[in-house]
Amino acid sequence: MKRKRPARRGGTGTDHEEAAAAAAAPPLKRGPWTPEEDEVLARFVAREGCERWRTLPRRAGLLRCGKSCRLRWMNYLRPDIKRSPITGDEEDLILRLHRLLGNRWSLIAGRLPGRTDNEIKNYWNTHLSRKLIAQGIDPRTHKPLTAPAAVTPPKTAVPAKPPPARPSSPAPAGIGCGDDGRARPADVGGDFAAMVSAADAAEGFRGFGDQLRGEDAARGGFDDMGSASAMAGDDEFTSFLNSLINDEQFLDCFVIEGNDHEHGNGEIGQGNAAE
DNA sequence: AATCGTAGCAACCGCCGTACA
DNA sequence: TTGTACGGCGGTTGCTACGAT
Numbered sequence: 001m002k003r004k005r006p007a008r009r010g011g012t013g014t015d016h017e018e019a020a021a022a023a024a025a026p027p028l029k030r031g032p033w034t035p036e037e038d039e040v041l042a043r044f045v046a047r048e049g050c051e052r053w054r055t056l057p058r059r060a061g062l063l064r065c066g067k068s069c070r071l072r073w074m075n076y077l078r079p080d081i082k083r084s085p086i087t088g089d090e091e092d093l094i095l096r097l098h099r100l101l102g103n104r105w106s107l108i109a110g111r112l113p114g115r116t117d118n119e120i121k122n123y124w125n126t127h128l129s130r131k132l133i134a135q136g137i138d139p140r141t142h143k144p145l146t147a148p149a150a151v152t153p154p155k156t157a158v159p160a161k162p163p164p165a166r167p168s169s170p171a172p173a174g175i176g177c178g179d180d181g182r183a184r185p186a187d188v189g190g191d192f193a194a195m196v197s198a199a200d201a202a203e204g205f206r207g208f209g210d211q212l213r214g215e216d217a218a219r220g221g222f223d224d225m226g227s228a229s230a231m232a233g234d235d236e237f238t239s240f241l242n243s244l245i246n247d248e249q250f251l252d253c254f255v256i257e258g259n260d261h262e263h264g265n266g267e268i269g270q271g272n273a274a275e
Numbered sequence: 276a277a278t279c280g281t282a283g284c285a286a287c288c289g290c291c292g293t294a295c296a
Numbered sequence: 297t298t299g300t301a302c303g304g305c306g307g308t309t310g311c312t313a314c315g316a317t
Contacts, residue, residue, distance in 0.1 A: 032285070032311095054302060070303075071286070106305060121306075122284050130282095 029063040033072050037062060041069055042077045075116045082114030086123055094120055095128060099142045 029037075044060035050073055053066035062069060075081075086094075090112055097108040105117035105124075112120065129139035138145045 030287080052302085066302085067288095067304095068286075074304090075285075103306065117305075118285075125307095126283055 028065050037064070038072070038077060041072060045073055045077070075118045080114055081116065086115070090115065091128065094124065098124065
């Protein structure tokens with residue numbers, strides 16, 4: 001459903017960088033982007049590149065904050081953005097990746113060319129989590145829902161209020177992918193780290209944890225994942241991730257016992273490496 | 276036809292990690 | 297070593313379209 005938003009939501013951005021700018025600058029425009037603004041931004045980025053987002057709007061003559069410009073570019077204006085609906089294959093991949101990575105939307109998006117983290121996040125919250133719930137699967141953990149949990153059909157299936165702690169809080173046992181108690185591989189029925197270590201050994205791959213840290217800017221995840229040595233290249237990581245995604249045996253041990261019930265229902269790719 | 280509730284999603288918010296002076 | 301600027305991320309908000317009643 002495409003729509004434009006009206007000028008929105010009061011309040012001022014509290015980011016320090018924006019706050020300082022707001023103090024001395026004309027009021028920044030908020031809300032939906034107009035086609036004219038899109039054009040200005042796209043043209044400017046094409047000409048000057050997308051560096052220095054903070055000063056970009058001023059240089060481009062836009063009354064937007066740098067963050068807003070960056071977001072608009074990343075989520076909408078980039079030339080490689082796919083505008084087509086998410087396909088079944090992509091959906092399947094999202095499910096697999098989410099099971100592996102938790103709510104690491106940027107990481108997941110990185111494996112889906114042309115898709116943005118925001119798009120995937122929205123798709124997850126509006127489609128996939130609902131689907132999983134309908135099938136009795138907890139979308140956060142990919143475990144079967146317990147009876148009480150199954151009765152929670154929130155508008156967004158994502159937990160309402162995250163605990164305050166952010167990545168700085170050490171990850172719990174396992175990898176602690178999520179930064180706030182949301183879905184994380186460690187939640188997925190056990191010792192993901194050990195599993196990955198096993199996978200490491202099997203694949204001869206080292207540095208999965210570091211790679212994730214690198215890719216993910218150390219967002220508090222995978223810290224306990226193992227003390228891998230060298231940073232692996234993206235290709236290596238990609239192929240490793242693919243191997244995890246596709247490895248039937250891996251998923252067999254990864255898929256939580258009791259999830260077999262949904263096998264063959266043809267809806268959700270839970271454990272679908274075996275499909 | 277009017278009203279209401281829900282779904283969908285663009286955009287904002289707040290925080291974090293990194294880079295650099 | 298410390299402070300600041302910046303980019304980036306995940307979570308949340310709130311408006312509109314649309315289906316149900």
